[in-house]
Amino acid sequence: MIEVRELTKRYGDKTVVDHLSFTAEPGEVTGFLGPNGAGKSTTMRMIVGLDAPTGGSATVGGKAYAEHAAPLQEIGTLLEAKSVHPGRSARGHLMALAHTHGIPRRRVDEVIELAGLTSVAGRRVGAFSLGMGQRLGIAAALLGDPAIVMLDEPVNGLDPEGVLWVRTLLRELADDGRAVMLSSHLMSETAMIADHLVIIGRGRLLADTTVDDFTREAGGGGVKVRTPDVLRLRSLLSGPDVSITSSSPGELLVTGREAREIGTIAAEHGVVLHELTPQAVSLEAAFMDLTRDAVEYRSAPAGTERKAA
Numbered sequence: 001m002i003e004v005r006e007l008t009k010r011y012g013d014k015t016v017v018d019h020l021s022f023t024a025e026p027g028e029v030t031g032f033l034g035p036n037g038a039g040k041s042t043t044m045r046m047i048v049g050l051d052a053p054t055g056g057s058a059t060v061g062g063k064a065y066a067e068h069a070a071p072l073q074e075i076g077t078l079l080e081a082k083s084v085h086p087g088r089s090a091r092g093h094l095m096a097l098a099h100t101h102g103i104p105r106r107r108v109d110e111v112i113e114l115a116g117l118t119s120v121a122g123r124r125v126g127a128f129s130l131g132m133g134q135r136l137g138i139a140a141a142l143l144g145d146p147a148i149v150m151l152d153e154p155v156n157g158l159d160p161e162g163v164l165w166v167r168t169l170l171r172e173l174a175d176d177g178r179a180v181m182l183s184s185h186l187m188s189e190t191a192m193i194a195d196h197l198v199i200i201g202r203g204r205l206l207a208d209t210t211v212d213d214f215t216r217e218a219g220g221g222g223v224k225v226r227t228p229d230v231l232r233l234r235s236l237l238s239g240p241d242v243s244i245t246s247s248s249p250g251e252l253l254v255t256g257r258e259a260r261e262i263g264t265i266a267a268e269h270g271v272v273l274h275e276l277t278p279q280a281v282s283l284e285a286a287f288m289d290l291t292r293d294a295v296e297y298r299s300a301p302a303g304t305e306r307k308a309a
């Protein structure tokens, strides 16, 4: 488990992490979300002792990172600023790490295979694509078979197959009982991976919730339905907690009923559906709503970046 209590970091007179408290529990994937500059990397760096907190504490498995005799076996991390010697092969890099941490050689081959790097394990890391570098970083994080895995933007630079691989891998790691934490600034991507969400803005906690609750509150279960029989479907779906609006002919936005329920009712009454789409996009909108006041950089109308007031 990762436990963060009242964690605070100041650089000069700027507070970048502000009395932040949350936990990342075993058996769960915790999505750590926030806009650019929210303080995610700084928090993660403090968790593994790379930055010293100005106040508060962070523990992994009940102790400060530095107090662990074999930290790589306790927590595996992928942080953005990783230093890999470009002249070394992927296998050479992992071997060196394993050697200095008393990890057996066969574990290196295991993580190479797990990360899908077998065919390029002998290649110089300097020639790796961004995606291959991410896979190598994840392989290194798993080297010590840690109880806790913490990854900063792990899907950055990965192609769709790579994103799916990360998603499946993190799910498996959590299902095995590990505490998994990943940072991202992409709400919809994170919602597909995580169980638990910790959302921050300007270093402060904005929400500590589950993906299910966030989704329910964000979308209210909105489902877009297209049918040639709008009037009939409307009357079949109506009910006390159901709201149905129509933005164009043949199209309804239904809240208060799930897609599965709508599909079943339509089928039972022989109503043809041309589309049945849960409105996942509202997740991103809810995230932007929540973090609006906490965005440090946003596009000005002319497209130039400026500091928000």
Ligand SMILES: Nc1ncnc2c1ncn2[C@@H]1O[C@H](COP(=O)(O)OP(=O)(O)OP(=O)(O)O)[C@@H](O)[C@H]1O
Pocket (backbone or CB within 6 Å): 011, 016, 034, 035, 036, 037, 038, 039, 040, 041, 042, 043, 185, 296
């Ligand atoms: N060493 C430092 N000195 C001064 N300010 C810093 C330092 N490191 C980070 N910051 C500032 O702290 C704030 C938080 O940065 P951090 O990298 O933790 O955010 P983040 O949420 O990880 O952002 P991103 O999604 O862009 O990676 C930023 O305003 C950044 O400029």
